Amino acid sequence: xxxxxxxxxxxxxxxxxxxxxxxxxxxxxxxxxxxxxxxxxxxxxxxxxxxxxxxxxxxxxxxxxxxxxxxxxxxxxxxxxxxxxxxxxxxxxxxxxxxxxxxxxxxxxxxxxxxxxxxxxxxxxxxxxxxxxxxxxxxxxxxxxxxxxxxxxxxxxxxxxxxx
Numbered sequence: 001x002x003x004x005x006x007x008x009x010x011x012x013x014x015x016x017x018x019x020x021x022x023x024x025x026x027x028x029x030x031x032x033x034x035x036x037x038x039x040x041x042x043x044x045x046x047x048x049x050x051x052x053x054x055x056x057x058x059x060x061x062x063x064x065x066x067x068x069x070x071x072x073x074x075x076x077x078x079x080x081x082x083x084x085x086x087x088x089x090x091x092x093x094x095x096x097x098x099x100x101x102x103x104x105x106x107x108x109x110x111x112x113x114x115x116x117x118x119x120x121x122x123x124x125x126x127x128x129x130x131x132x133x134x135x136x137x138x139x140x141x142x143x144x145x146x147x148x149x150x151x152x153x154x155x156x157x158x159x160x161x162x163x164x
Contacts, residue, residue, distance in 0.1 A: 009160075012089040013046040013118070014099050018078035020134050021095045021145050022046035023059040025118060027072045028149040032157055047081040049094065049102045054078040060134060066142045086111035093118040095130040122155025123148055 011029060015021035026046040033042045048054065057078050058064065067074050085092065086106070092113045094100040103115045119128035130148050133141030 010043040010089040014049045017054040018048035121152040
């Protein structure tokens with residue numbers, strides 16, 4: 001955070017428990033801004049929207065495996081979204097409709113955060129929901145989450161930079 005400037009944009013990735021989708025999305029977004037040479041322009045984090053039972057825990061082993069296979073080193077731990085986050089972050093991305101419903105209920109009226117569904121960026125209409133892979137077996141659902149995040153993060157940043 002020491003390299004932030006007044007124009008730093010802040011992004012918070014949200015999923016149910018902050019152990020699967022949002023850590024993957026956080027890591028992917030970070031990688032994309034590195035590739036664009038825009039690391040100093042962004043602060044990226046992740047949190048849980050509904051379930052705080054994983055607070056302080058590492059991401060699911062399958063999420064970590066997918067990140068490792070794609071040459072990411074992720075050392076974050078799960079944490080809950082707070083009321084302050086709606087004033088701190090410019091963009092808060094949910095992964096599915098229940099995330100978005102929860103975020104909209106929690107968002108204070110006077111907050112600055114834009115609530116967006118990550119899958120609305122670059123994903124086909126029938127694949128916009130980034131499904132929670134936690135209760136699904138194997139790593140394949142985590143691969144799909146990763147692939148969706150790669151596309152969506154790249155498309156959001158493409159649209160962001162073409163609009164500014």
